[in-house]
Amino acid sequence: SQTIHQWPATLVQPVGSPLSLECTVEGTSNPNLYWYRQAAGRGLQLLFYSVGIGQISSEVPQNLSASRPQDRQFILSSKKLLLSDSGFYLCAWSGARNSPLHFGNGTRLTVT
Amino acid sequence: EDKVVQSPLSLVVHEGDTVTLNCSYEVTNFRSLLWYKQEKKAPTFLFMLTSSGIEKKSGRLSSILDKKELFSILNITATQTGDSAVYLCAVEPGNTPLVFGKGTRLSVIA
Structure with missing residues (x-):
């Protein structure tokens, strides 16, 4: 069965610092991969x-x-974080057309 | 511009009540409409609808799509406190990723 892993679960970073969030999918090949942000x-x-x-x-x-260095790996990055980058970041994957998105557990990022 | 509008934005009901959540859309080359339930973390998939008038059902949850009037409803019967969540509606346009609505926050109180 397919699984999606996203880390870290929570992150507190100062303004101006870099960011790297990673997401990997197992059990499928050539998935479509997505990064979403959810604000209240x-x-x-x-x-x-x-x-x-x-x-x-x-x-x-x-x-x-964002970068996709391997088939099932998706990375979200920033060189310098802004306060407005705070939020809940979700990685997701889907297979063939007309198949649903499946989400990772998300990363809650707080930029201070 | 593709658009998905959910209503109401929030809803408070008592256990045992029946609720109906609404989702209307305007997209080019409609392919499918999906419902998700989001509690604290990842949205979990509930239903995918592609054809009008065919009800999808899973336990106390059911959903139906009207492609002529461009909307879908999600029904929850005999609500329980565990149904408290944000319910997200999303539509898949032609060759672009899903477009999500802002969600309906459902609170079920004992």
């Missing part, structure tokens, strides 16, 4: 998605970036 009262905002290694689509211009 604003629903799920799609940040990046990837349909294959090295293929990244950005939905929202900001100081975050």
